[in-house]
Amino acid sequence: MSPLPPSHLRPPSSSYDAILLVSFGGPERREDVLPFLENVVRGKDVPRQRLLQVAERYEIFDGVSPINAQNRALLAAVIGELNRTGLRLPVYWGNRHWHPMLTDTVQAMAGDGVRRALALVTAPFGSYPSCRQYLEDLATARQQVGANAPRIDKVRLFYNHPGFIEAAADRVAAALDEKGDITHCRRDAPNISDVPFFRLVFSAHSIPIAMAERSPYERQLRETCRLVVERIGGQPPASPRPIPWELGYQSRSGPPSQPWLGPDIRDRLRQLREEGVREVVIVPIGSVVEHMEVVYDLDIEVGQLCAELGINMVRAAVVGSHPRFVEMIRELILERIDPAAPRLASGPDGPWPDQCPGECCPGP
Numbered sequence: 001m002s003p004l005p006p007s008h009l010r011p012p013s014s015s016y017d018a019i020l021l022v023s024f025g026g027p028e029r030r031e032d033v034l035p036f037l038e039n040v041v042r043g044k045d046v047p048r049q050r051l052l053q054v055a056e057r058y059e060i061f062d063g064v065s066p067i068n069a070q071n072r073a074l075l076a077a078v079i080g081e082l083n084r085t086g087l088r089l090p091v092y093w094g095n096r097h098w099h100p101m102l103t104d105t106v107q108a109m110a111g112d113g114v115r116r117a118l119a120l121v122t123a124p125f126g127s128y129p130s131c132r133q134y135l136e137d138l139a140t141a142r143q144q145v146g147a148n149a150p151r152i153d154k155v156r157l158f159y160n161h162p163g164f165i166e167a168a169a170d171r172v173a174a175a176l177d178e179k180g181d182i183t184h185c186r187r188d189a190p191n192i193s194d195v196p197f198f199r200l201v202f203s204a205h206s207i208p209i210a211m212a213e214r215s216p217y218e219r220q221l222r223e224t225c226r227l228v229v230e231r232i233g234g235q236p237p238a239s240p241r242p243i244p245w246e247l248g249y250q251s252r253s254g255p256p257s258q259p260w261l262g263p264d265i266r267d268r269l270r271q272l273r274e275e276g277v278r279e280v281v282i283v284p285i286g287s288v289v290e291h292m293e294v295v296y297d298l299d300i301e302v303g304q305l306c307a308e309l310g311i312n313m314v315r316a317a318v319v320g321s322h323p324r325f326v327e328m329i330r331e332l333i334l335e336r337i338d339p340a341a342p343r344l345a346s347g348p349d350g351p352w353p354d355q356c357p358g359e360c361c362p363g364p
Helices: 032-041 048-059 067-085 103-110 128-145 162-179 217-231 265-274 299-310 325-336
Strands: 019-023 093-097 114-121 150-153 199-205 247-249 279-283 312-315
Touching: 019 067, 019 103, 019 265, 032 048, 067 093, 067 325, 093 103, 103 128, 114 128, 114 325, 128 150, 128 325, 162 217, 162 279, 162 312, 162 325, 199 217, 199 265, 217 247, 247 265, 247 299, 265 279, 265 299, 279 299, 299 312
Parallel strands: 019 093, 019 114, 114 150, 199 247, 199 279, 279 312
Antiparallel strands: none
16 A cells, blocks of 8 residues: 655654554445455354354445544544644555555555554554554564565553543543533432432443453553543542443453453443433443444444433544544654653553563463
């Protein structure tokens, strides 16, 4: 794949000569759906019937996942931000499971003479599928390209970067505005007088518990949620009545005998309805860009469940190409180019290291 246009000015100095966006990928026409899904499950024992059931979800959207369009918008915004700040670096894009495929992109980078690139993965949190597996993908792509493949480093996890927190908080605030004055937490449960009428429900992709226990995934997710709620003024002393929130999980897969992180967001919504909750804002905090597990699993499946339960639901947007998130990407690039640049982080954890600990997030 040819690079997207570089910015107009050259930075003072740089050890990198390209930026690489790495994402999951998704089909953009009906005939691509099954080949894409076959790529996703390659090497896994997934029944063909299950694959066909998942393919039916894509039919609702004419075979088009929103992820590639969202990534194109993000890339365009990043190029604009690099132009604005004078970082002259070409931007490439490669996916794990669909075109532009990561190996093809690394091959194009080698052909263009790129020697060292900095990769941004569209996943803020540390786990095997959201971090280490992408490192393995990059290593495999470089191996397939051969000796001319560029060295590729990955930017640090950004789950607590102020740019991510502020962009996510802005998306949540917009959803709260759509609901109206619900942050006052009206009470509408005659027999459960101490249960708020409203709940802010963050959602992220579930992973097997055995995998979660060997990664910072769950802890980082909860810290991000806490920071977002704090940012929108939902914690004392900023708010006399803090916004009630919780974290649920979605898109579980795998055999029923294998325990996965919970609670499942659908199960939790049923419980919340019994507790008197009538209003929810769903926040797909685990996703930077929209994909099928946002627009189908949340908008359709969870949306239908809320309608059945009599819960009024609004879904917050992902950060996508939010200006503050795009600024964050430039800040993450700059801190790797310039040792004097600040390494920004919110909360007590501080910035995640550039290189993950060797024992972090082992594979299944």
